[in-house]
Amino acid sequence: MFIARHCVTFPAMTGPRFTNLANSLPATVPFVGPEAQERAIGHPFAARMGANENIFGPSPKAIAAMQRASADIWKYADPESHKLRQALALHYGIGSDNIVVGEGIDGLLGYLVRLLIAPGDAVVTSDGAYPTFNYHVAGFGGALHKVPYIDDAESLPNLLLKAAEVDAKLVYFANPDNPMGSVSSGAEIKAQVENIPDGCILLLDEAYIEFAPEGAAPNIAINDPRIIRMRTFSKAYGLAGARVGYALGERNTIRAFEKIRNHFGMNRAAQAGALAALQDGEWLEHTKNCVANSRDSIAAIARKHGLKPLPSATNFVAIDCGGDGMWAKRILDGLVSEGIFVRMPAVAPQNRCIRVSCAPEEELRLFDIALGKVLTGLHSSS
Template identity: 45%
Template sequence: MSSNSNVPSNKDLLAKIVDALPHTTPFKAPEAIEVELGRTFMLRLGANESNWGCSPLAQRAAEDIASHLFKYGDPQSVELRTLLSKKLNYSIDSILIGEGIDGLIGLIIRAFINPNDHVITTHGSYPTFNFHANGFGARLIEIPYAGDQIDLDGLLSAAIQYQAKLIYLANPDNPSGTAYDRHTIELFVAKIPEGCLLILDEAYADFMPNTQLAEIDVYTSRVIRLRTFSKAHGLAGARVGYALAHPNYIATFHKIRQHFGVNLAGQVLCAASLRDAAYIEQVTKEVAEGRAEYYQLAESLGLRAIPSSTNFVTIDVGSIEKSIWWVKRLAEEGVFIRRPGTGALSQCIRITVGTRPERALLAEIMRKIHAEG
């Protein structure tokens, strides 16, 4: 095939910001690892999904909606926003439904960030924020963890020093699993400098007691809260999340969002799941039991588990080399997990809490591997 010299190269067409970016993806999917290994995983404990699956009500809704998938979803997500409004006591105009928290983070950065604006995050925290920030030409300032926890004072100091537009904070945090209580978060919010917004990622909020979730008035604070149906609700494949924010911010997002970005099946399944509070309560209770089992397992192996407020537990195995070894050996035994790979957490492995049979099998495999030395 002959080439046409008049056709511009890909490099000529690319936006300068995009052209300067390295080729990267925030996560390596377990499916990609399975292709490399040439086999499927027996235990999938690395993506922090809910291995209990979604609510029976959501499963029935999935069957019912199948014959309606020729339709577009409701671009306003009225039913879902109405249910969330009643559940959370937020006005419907302060709620936005999006394509998971990942999509919402991208929307927020697009709305507020100009090239070279500074944004603040924790080095090694949820990487999708970095992915979007870099993609829109922001100047990313990363603050190290303070031990196992996010350094709140460090985030605030950097925001002031760099006159940052955005601070990203995951509470509970991924990948450490640690969380600050409501009083600490409320004090943090009160100290956010003028001209700065806080993105408060609460993907794992369902695993915390309601009494420990911060009371934040989005009408008087510069905070955008993000939550998801991917964790306790067991609907990661539906790709639905939501933002809670001042109606002025929500109205801004409506200017630029994909109005048909949230699919019909996702809307219907999430609405059904919200109507089954008893099932979500059961899942979170079993996750708490599983975390306790992981703590005991780690202790029995001479390892340190970091107390978690999520559906995973991060375990300190002593060194970077050992963490890499554990991930490799578990994969060879058919178990998919991940390792944080940053700072003090780089000597850790992160394991999703599985069902009771999955936990029993994991314990057996880990004891076998540990015996190898």
């Protein structure tokens, strides 16, 4: 159908005129997927512990719901995600008009940034926090201001001070934090709400909240227009590949998403899976137990090999490798070449760590063996 094999040349003037903003952006991806790494190294990973996926899997009821819905996949999904939003509204005791469902938190982050940020508008985040947020801010021409972590935790007070200083329209704060696994109490966060500057909105990314200790989610009025919260079915509910996230907030803020979102962006089976997952509270408890046990096991393995696990309120553990970023990178590269997919923070001094996702015993056993082998190799060669 296409003439592809021989080279056709065209005058220089032809072709797309991208916007100045688009021309200024690099072609980039916030995360290289494990599949691309597998293609590069030529074999599949033996243990997939790098993307904070929930290897314990979703509720069997969610899998069954998606399998049933696959037979009806000739139908577009309900663009309003009505059933899922109704169920979430009931779950939280809020209105369904306080909820927008989207293609993962990643998709919702893009929409929120687009709604708020014109070129040059100020945004604040922590240096080393979620790269996909930064990707979207850059993608809409925002001026991103970064605040350092303090003791491996994001500092909400410092983020808000910076927001006031630069007149930010948007502040990103993840609780619990990724990639360090640290957590603030809900009371600490709530105490900071009065410090949100006028005309600024605090984006509270709670992707990992279900793994956190009781009280980590602040009790904030849903109609407070200064805050928008984002949550997901990708982590505790084990549906990363389904792409279902949601934002909770004041109804006018939520309604604004209707102006720009891809109304037909949701997968129909994913909606059904998320609904079933939400309704299986028992499986969620099971998952939380598995994750808590796995965190302890990862910490024990780290200690056994002379490394220092950091406390975690998530489904991953940041392990302080006891050196600088170069040293941690050598350990990470060693693990990858041993077939263990893990990742690491990008910014010093957090990049002294590797980040290991919770996993069942078999994966932990492989990680344990590989870590020992890698460390022995590195120590004997140094």
